[in-house]
Amino acid sequence: MANYSMGDLKKGLKIELDGTPYKIVDYQHVKPGKGAAFVRCKIKSYLNGKVIEKTFHAGDKCERPNLEQKTMQYLYDDGEMLQFMDTATYEQIGLPHDQVGDTIKWLVDGMNVEILFHNGKAIDVEAPATAEYKIVETPPNFKGDSQGGKKPATLESGAVVQVPFHVLEGDTIKVDTVKGEYLEKVK
Numbered sequence: 531m532a533n534y535s536m537g538d539l540k541k542g543l544k545i546e547l548d549g550t551p552y553k554i555v556d557y558q559h560v561k562p563g564k565g566a567a568f569v570r571c572k573i574k575s576y577l578n579g580k581v582i583e584k585t586f587h588a589g590d591k592c593e594r595p596n597l598e599q600k601t602m603q604y605l606y607d608d609g610e611m612l613q614f615m616d617t618a619t620y621e622q623i624g625l626p627h628d629q630v631g632d633t634i635k636w637l638v639d640g641m642n643v644e645i646l647f648h649n650g651k652a653i654d655v656e657a658p659a660t661a662e663y664k665i666v667e668t669p670p671n672f673k674g675d676s677q678g679g680k681k682p683a684t685l686e687s688g689a690v691v692q693v694p695f696h697v698l699e700g701d702t703i704k705v706d707t708v709k710g711e712y713l714e715k716v717k
Contacts, residue, residue: 533591539569546595547584551576551648576646576653579631598647604637612637614645614655623652630655635689636707638663657707662716663687664702671695683712 534545541557556572569586586592602623605613611624612634623645627634629652636657637643646654668683680692683703691705693712702716 532594534594536569536586536588536590539571539586539592544595544597545573546593547573551595551597551653555581576648596649598650600645600647601642602645604639604641604643606639612655614643617642625652625655629653633657636661636687636705638687659708660704660706660713662702662704663689665693665697665699668693668697668699671698680712 534543539545539554539557541554543554545552545554552573552575554571555574558570559567560570561567566588568588571584571586572581573584574581600616600618602614602616605615605622607613608624611626612630613622613624615622630637633643633655638661641661642658644656645652646656663685665683666686669681679695681695682690683693683697684690685703685705689705689710691703691710691712693703697703697712697715704713704716705711706713
């Protein structure tokens with residue numbers, strides 16, 4: 531396993547400490563007036579989602595985690611687990627709802643997602659950054675609705691986003707799944 535030293539650390543880097551994979555979400559290089567410089571990081575665990583603060587000094591090492599990312603297709607929710615299929619080998623895996631987390635509201639049957647594996651075990655599911663969804667429910671437009679206003683719309687995946695008044699039930703829209711925002715109406 532390759533090791534990272536204090537100078538290699540940066541935001542977005544994936545590291546492993548005591549067998550747990552983490553992602554650096556915030557990074558600050560501190561050079562005090564007295565003493566040696568150090569790096570203060572906020573790191574998020576891939577296993578439980580908790581964010582902790584960790585300080586690295588010169589000479590500290592952390593390992594590169596054994597991570598593998600696979601494109602898999604979301605099949606269905608069987609009530610207990612969400613079922614995914616590897617698009618290359620057609621092998622199926624099931625993940626519990628709490629492991630998928632907030633990503634579940636963006637999943638639609640047949641959608642391709644990225645699943646991150648640590649030592650062969652699935653640890654994270656990521657929906658595409660932008661995706662197209664059909665609107666299944668939104669209030670009708672009324673005379674006098676302003677051009678700049680927004681209204682809630684429920685998507686086929688179950689997520690709710692704010693859309694402009696001209697968007698109607700049955701329309702297909704493009705959504706930014708990272709921010710949870712409406713991007714545009716699909717023609």
